[in-house]
Amino acid sequence: xxxxxxxxxxxxxxxxxxxxxxxxxxxxxxxxxxxxxxxxxxxxxxxxxxxxxxxxxxxxxxxxxxxxxxxxxxxxxxxxxxxxxxxxxxxxxxxxxxxxxxxxxxxxxxxxxxxxxxxxxxxxxxxxxxxxxxxxxxxxxxxxxxxxxxxxxxxxxxxxxxxxxxxxxxxxxxxxxxxxxxxxxxxxxxxxxxxxxxxxxxxxxxxxxxxxxxxxxxxxxxxxxxxxxxxxxxxxxxxxxxxxxxxxxxxxxxxxxxxxxxxxxxxxxxxxxxxxxxxxxxxxxxxxxxxxxxxxxxxxxxxxxxxxxxxxxxxxxxxxxxxxxxxxxxxxxxxxxxxxxxxxxxxxxxxxxxxxxxxxxxxxxxxxxxxxxxxxxxxxxxxxxxxxxxxxxxxxxxxxxxxxxxxxxxxxxxxxxxxxxxxxxxxxxxxxxxxxxxxxxxxxxxxxxxxxxxxxxxxxxxxxxxxxxxxxxxxxxxxxxxxxxxxxxxxxxxxxxxxxxxxxxxxxxxxxxxxxxxxxxxxxxxxxxxxxxxxxxxxxxxxxxxxxxxxxxxxxxxxxxxxxxxxxxxxxxxxxxxxxxxxxxxxx
Amino acid sequence: xxxxxxxxxxxxxxxxxxxxxxxxxxxxxxxxxxxxxxxxxxxxxxxxxxxxxxxxxxxxxxxxxxxxxxxxxxxxxxxxxxxxxxxxxxxxxxxxxxxxxxxxxxxxxxxxxxxxxxxxxxxxxxxxxxxxxxxxxxxxxxxxxxxxxxxxxxxxxxxxxxxxxxxxxxxxxxxxxxxxxxxxxxxxxxxxxxxxxxxxxxxxxxxxxxxxxxxxxxxxxxxxxxxxxxxxxxxxxxxxxxxxxxxxxxxxxx
Numbered sequence: 001x002x003x004x005x006x007x008x009x010x011x012x013x014x015x016x017x018x019x020x021x022x023x024x025x026x027x028x029x030x031x032x033x034x035x036x037x038x039x040x041x042x043x044x045x046x047x048x049x050x051x052x053x054x055x056x057x058x059x060x061x062x063x064x065x066x067x068x069x070x071x072x073x074x075x076x077x078x079x080x081x082x083x084x085x086x087x088x089x090x091x092x093x094x095x096x097x098x099x100x101x102x103x104x105x106x107x108x109x110x111x112x113x114x115x116x117x118x119x120x121x122x123x124x125x126x127x128x129x130x131x132x133x134x135x136x137x138x139x140x141x142x143x144x145x146x147x148x149x150x151x152x153x154x155x156x157x158x159x160x161x162x163x164x165x166x167x168x169x170x171x172x173x174x175x176x177x178x179x180x181x182x183x184x185x186x187x188x189x190x191x192x193x194x195x196x197x198x199x200x201x202x203x204x205x206x207x208x209x210x211x212x213x214x215x216x217x218x219x220x221x222x223x224x225x226x227x228x229x230x231x232x233x234x235x236x237x238x239x240x241x242x243x244x245x246x247x248x249x250x251x252x253x254x255x256x257x258x259x260x261x262x263x264x265x266x267x268x269x270x271x272x273x274x275x276x277x278x279x280x281x282x283x284x285x286x287x288x289x290x291x292x293x294x295x296x297x298x299x300x301x302x303x304x305x306x307x308x309x310x311x312x313x314x315x316x317x318x319x320x321x322x323x324x325x326x327x328x329x330x331x332x333x334x335x336x337x338x339x340x341x342x343x344x345x346x347x348x349x350x351x352x353x354x355x356x357x358x359x360x361x362x363x364x365x366x367x368x369x370x371x372x373x374x375x376x377x378x379x380x381x382x383x384x385x386x387x388x389x390x391x392x393x394x395x396x397x398x399x400x401x402x403x404x405x406x407x408x409x410x411x412x413x414x415x416x417x418x419x420x421x422x423x424x425x426x427x428x429x430x431x432x433x434x435x436x437x438x439x440x441x442x443x444x445x446x447x448x449x450x451x452x453x454x455x456x457x458x459x460x461x462x463x464x465x466x467x468x469x470x471x472x473x474x475x476x477x478x479x480x481x482x483x484x485x486x487x488x489x490x491x492x493x494x495x496x497x498x499x500x501x502x503x504x505x506x507x508x509x510x511x512x513x514x515x516x517x518x519x520x521x522x523x524x525x526x527x528x529x530x531x532x533x534x535x536x537x538x539x540x541x542x543x544x545x546x547x548x549x550x551x552x553x554x555x556x557x558x559x560x561x562x563x564x565x566x567x568x569x570x571x572x573x574x575x576x577x578x579x580x581x582x583x584x585x586x587x588x
Numbered sequence: 589x590x591x592x593x594x595x596x597x598x599x600x601x602x603x604x605x606x607x608x609x610x611x612x613x614x615x616x617x618x619x620x621x622x623x624x625x626x627x628x629x630x631x632x633x634x635x636x637x638x639x640x641x642x643x644x645x646x647x648x649x650x651x652x653x654x655x656x657x658x659x660x661x662x663x664x665x666x667x668x669x670x671x672x673x674x675x676x677x678x679x680x681x682x683x684x685x686x687x688x689x690x691x692x693x694x695x696x697x698x699x700x701x702x703x704x705x706x707x708x709x710x711x712x713x714x715x716x717x718x719x720x721x722x723x724x725x726x727x728x729x730x731x732x733x734x735x736x737x738x739x740x741x742x743x744x745x746x747x748x749x750x751x752x753x754x755x756x757x758x759x760x761x762x763x764x765x766x767x768x769x770x771x772x773x774x775x776x777x778x779x780x781x782x783x784x785x786x787x788x789x790x791x792x793x794x795x796x797x798x799x800x801x802x803x804x805x806x807x808x809x810x811x812x813x814x815x816x817x818x819x820x821x822x823x824x825x826x827x828x829x830x831x832x833x834x835x836x837x838x839x840x841x842x
């Protein structure tokens with residue numbers, strides 16, 4: 001094994017959080033090395049507009065995603081089952097390569113509600129202790145407030161050029177925006193996208209029921225924009241290929257379109273692709289990391305010394321690296337002790353399909369965040385008294401695209417094949433769309449991540465094992481919210497609707513969402529969290545764990561803006577405090 | 589100027605050029621991996637280095653499927669998507685060719701499947717649990733279905749059954765009521781066959797199916813277009829332009 005020259009900061013993984021942290025540190029003059037296990041990708045050559053609209057290649061042949069042939073995880077619904085490998089990506093699509101999930105995301109940009117950061121204390125105060133102890137929920141407060149995070153949300157909006165309409169500008173409710181959102185310090189950098197027909201019909205129906213619909217805030221840009229790093233984004237052309245695809249039009253905010261042109265030009269930044277970090281190396285006292293060991297795709301191993309180690313891979317890799325490196329005590333669901341792997345959570349999705357006889361929706365005209373939304377039933381925006389659950393969802397009349405292998409909706413009772421299916425597909429493709437119910441997922445004592453005792457990856461390391469199932473809290477929330485979505489669907493005057501409710505145990509096969517969270521959660525107590533409010537691990541002060549792994553539970557929103565804001569918050573503290581006096585930034 | 593230890597794109601292009609005659613030879617990032625590279629001082633970019641789609645041999649004849657397997661696939665997909673005046677059937681649309689080319693290529697080899705052991709059956713929620721790659725699964729499943737048919741019907745093969753009997757067998761596989769020998773999970777195989785059929789029916793014609801974009805025409809999907817800006821606010825109007833694929837559309841070839 002070769003030992004390389006030391007760097008100030010090593011980034012493990014080069015998606016959104018790696019790019020953000022890299023840019024912040026490079027601007028301080030630090031030497032920064034990013035290790036990315038996948039290939040280089042850039043906009044003009046990898047996602048050209050002449051071939052980006054390839055549903056088979058990207059969505060179904062997983063061209064942009066982690067190759068599970070080399071490394072997957074094992075899955076089970078509960079500890080009574082034997083975990084088996086996820087042999088093919090399905091429920092979630094894990095990114096790889098430069099930009100990672102920031103390449104193939106939809107561009108849906110949400111802030112969590114102020115009360116979402118106090119899930120435990122707020123719900124207990126309003127609904128009583130049993131509101132969180134029922135169903136063995138292990139929800140927690142984040143150890144950070146919305147107000148502390150707001151400036152960093154704002155930074156991310158300006159980085160992306162987010163298109164939207166403020167609903168709460170410095171405490172003043174604004175018409176046309178989301179009246180339930182936390183106070184924003186600034187209006188969105190660019191105006192909302194123009195709504196297509198489906199979302200427009202949804203908005204009219206929702207308003208007729210007394211709701212306050214607003215356009216989905218989006219990183220698919222409504223107009224050209226130059227961000228503070230000088231990166232230029234283009235206007236979205238509504239091609240309908242965002243999620244699972246790269247944008248060749250420079251219209252979707254991604255590390256490629258917002259950060260890389262700036263960061264890659266800096267002499268103190270270096271990127272190594274096809275290099276996978278095997279573990280974080282610790283000094284004998286286990287209080288400080290000395291660097292990382294990685295292997296490249298030629299099979300050569302290297303030790304890379306570093307003063308600061310930033311785990312900026314996807315959450316499942318971050319948690320696994322913590323476990324493989326012996327950082328933090330692994331969680332044990334039998335005793336409830338330990339922290340690493342604890343409070344893994346997902347997202348509770350359902351939907352309602354709407355079918356018209358007379359209205360041509362043209363679903364192929366879409367964008368990753370092309371939607372009109374209502375937020376009346378998210379978080380604690382409504383009274384949960386007597387409902388028997390906490391949490392909620394946003395409800396969106398959404399047309400992200402009409403990719404025909406994935407997105408043909410057929411009425412209830414239609415078989416999956418045969419002449420009847422073909423006729424239903426031909427009749428309904430242009431005249432239907434889906435209302436999405438994007439629900440929270442509350443952490444539960446039995447849902448967690450650890451190392452699998454049986455299965456190993458191509459490097460011989462234990463795979464990550466995921467134990468997860470939905471709880472009654474999730475089912476009650478999802479059913480209540482799906483009923484609300486159906487009310488709006490019926491108000492649109494369709495021929496018929498079809499409810500796709502959340503039923504049964506979590507199943508790995510159908511795609512649901514890539515919003516995995518938790519396992520390396522943040523908090524103010526080392527007994528119940530892995531990292532402090534600056535994403536610094538409690539046990540090894542120069543190791544920081546980024547991403548949605550820090551979420552103690554998952555709110556009813558898409559995670560990207562929150563994980564980006566947390567990265568900016570962490571970088572800011574490292575620069576202003578840690579570089580001057582390396583050590584724990586919060587005393588436990 | 590970017591300094592690079594190794595020029596991956598030149599490597600890939602050389603590989604692609606060497607493999608132009610064999611449709612199944614496709615070099616893809618993330619499918620076969622790429623050599624490591626170090627990038628500093630700028631964005632690495634090389635003229636003409638687009639990571640363009642692989643294309644497929646859309647000619648006649650089968651590359652992977654044996655005659656017996658081809659007969660099964662044609663007979664099965666013909667029931668999964670039958671032909672009638674509303675739109676093409678899977679066979680007319682070239683789905684068997686699509687499936688053949690997919691099985692002959694990286695997908696068939698299971699390049700994006702984890703196939704390592706051990707291989708307990710697991711529960712339904714755990715999804716695909718087999719040692720077989722897709723190509724291996726077809727190879728094992730077709731004779732297993734024929735053995736099932738031979739035992740149940742007075743017919744030697746699935747392909748020789750009447751349409752109604754083929755439907756009965758397919759429905760039994762779909763529901764899990766039909767059990768196959770040879771280590772084949774009938775439900776898993778049916779799910780893969782149906783998925784591959786819809787992929788071949790609706791994917792770009794470049795891959796061998798969706799012949800003449802007839803499946804896209806049937807539903808009204810305009811294909812690989814990327815700019816609908818002028819259409820965003822034309823609510824409820826039917827988009828008038830015919831579909832287009834990555835290689836244009838049939839009318840352009842004249």
